[in-house]
Amino acid sequence: MSESPKPEDGGKSLEGRAFALSSAEQRDAAMAxxxxxRGDVTIQTHAGQTYVGYVFDRRTKAGKAIVRLMPEDKPGERMEVACDEIASLEFTGRDPAAGKSWETWVKKYVEKKQRGEAASIESEPLE
Known part of the structure; x- marks a missing residue:
């Protein structure tokens, strides 16, 4: 596992990366x-519990930082995990938005136009 997330990686997907979270700074960066x-993550707590799901929110509740997630195995449910209980985080689910930035879209659009191909403002299918 690496020591901390590197947001300066140039927009590369975090899919498959794992982080041991031994400090508050590492935990804050990983939770952000x-x-x-946009994919599922696997959270391992110091107590040995494992949670897999989509993290959709990070907030403070009763003076403690928490993350909220939709568990993979319980559709429609929401759960909270205290950030200080999280020992490691792994980006295990596919990120369907990887490589689909505005800049990538504009580049593809311009390339199609330059080749004389039909280029439209309609989005490409996600799958």
Whole structure:
């Protein structure tokens, strides 16, 4: 596992990366990345519990930082995990938004136009 997330990686997907979270700074950086990630993550707690799901929010509740996630195995449910209980985080689910930035779209659009191909504003299918 690496020591901390590197947001300066140039927009590369975090899919498959794992982080051991031994400091508050590492935990904060990883949780911020997890909220922005569009795939599932696997959270391992210090107590040995494992949670897999989509992290959709990070907030403070009763003076403690928490993340909220939709568990993979319980559709429709929401759960909270205290950030200080998280020992490691792994980006295990596919990120369907990887490589689909605005800049990538504009580049593809311009390339199609230059080749004389039909280029439209309609989005490409996600799958």
């Amino acid at each position: 990345e997890a909220v922005d990630y």
